[in-house]
Amino acid sequence: MSTQTIASGDRTILPEGTRMIPVYVMGKKYMLPETLTIQKAIEYAGYQYIRACGCRGGICGACPTVWRTMGDYQLHFGLACQTVIEENMVLAQLPFFPANRAEYKLEELAPTAETLVALYPEILKCVGCNTCTRACPMDIDVMGYINNAMRGDVGRAAKKSFDCIQCGMCSARCPAQIAHYHVAQLCRRLYAKYIVPAAKHTASRVAEVEEGKYDSALEALTKMSAEELKELYVAREAEPFDSEGWEPEDKANL
Numbered sequence: 001m002s003t004q005t006i007a008s009g010d011r012t013i014l015p016e017g018t019r020m021i022p023v024y025v026m027g028k029k030y031m032l033p034e035t036l037t038i039q040k041a042i043e044y045a046g047y048q049y050i051r052a053c054g055c056r057g058g059i060c061g062a063c064p065t066v067w068r069t070m071g072d073y074q075l076h077f078g079l080a081c082q083t084v085i086e087e088n089m090v091l092a093q094l095p096f097f098p099a100n101r102a103e104y105k106l107e108e109l110a111p112t113a114e115t116l117v118a119l120y121p122e123i124l125k126c127v128g129c130n131t132c133t134r135a136c137p138m139d140i141d142v143m144g145y146i147n148n149a150m151r152g153d154v155g156r157a158a159k160k161s162f163d164c165i166q167c168g169m170c171s172a173r174c175p176a177q178i179a180h181y182h183v184a185q186l187c188r189r190l191y192a193k194y195i196v197p198a199a200k201h202t203a204s205r206v207a208e209v210e211e212g213k214y215d216s217a218l219e220a221l222t223k224m225s226a227e228e229l230k231e232l233y234v235a236r237e238a239e240p241f242d243s244e245g246w247e248p249e250d251k252a253n254l
């Protein structure tokens with residue numbers, strides 16, 4: 001491993017007295033400001049993210065990172081945009097996690113345990129170790145939703161996994177090789193298609209779109225300049241949301 005100690009990035013304004021600490025990126029040692037997240041530290045070291053970076057706010061799940069600290073045998077997992085660097089971290093980015101994703105047509109499925117087990121038989125191999133839950137940066141009860149899926153409780157699995165950002169860190173640790181987030185996504189799809197009542201306002205809006213109600217407005221928008229579009233956006237009528245984030249009309253239509 002190289003002991004090169006350059007840190008070429010200078011885009012970050014650092015508070016006075018910020019300590020520089022050694023961190024290994026791509027096998028090279030860099031002295032980096034201790035206050036930075038892994039994501040910012042890697043950029044500070046001069047790297048540009050092409051993959052493994054998305055929203056930068058802990059929501060998209062694109063930046064899972066594996067690290068070990070020198071002298072410690074344990075592997076750690078976390079989101080690069082949410083984890084602050086530590087001395088002697090050895091970092092490895094995961095551009096994506098190559099978990100198995102089953103092929104299916106939602107229209108041909110039923111929301112049952114049989115469906116889930118047929119597409120993801122590995123869920124029956126869960127040993128109840130709870131490693132997946134401990135690995136989750138969103139504090140989701142991952143083992144819980146896999147257990148729900150095993151029993152065919154699609155609704156509970158869908159609701160429990162609602163905040164999943166598909167980072168894959170649960171699947172990276174699972175001794176049963178379960179692709180948790182794909183199982184969860186299937187549960188949410190089944191739940192939305194077969195269990196929750198259809199949203200009436202969505203159906204009526206789709207019908208309006210198909211009838212061409214918005215064609216002329218859309219055409220007018222496509223002919224506007226960027227400046228005109230910005231002005232229109234700023235002057236738009238703000239949508240009314242209640243304290244739970246619902247529009248009154250949407251809530252009434254659920």
Ligand code: SF4
Pocket residue numbers: 125126127128129130131132133142143146173174175176177178
């Ligand atoms: S990590 Fe895998 S085996 Fe362990 S509880 Fe989670 S799903 Fe089950």
Ligand code: SF4
Pocket residue numbers: 061135136137138139140142163164165166167168169170171180181
């Ligand atoms: S359930 Fe798994 S894929 Fe989803 S956010 Fe948690 S660790 Fe990431």
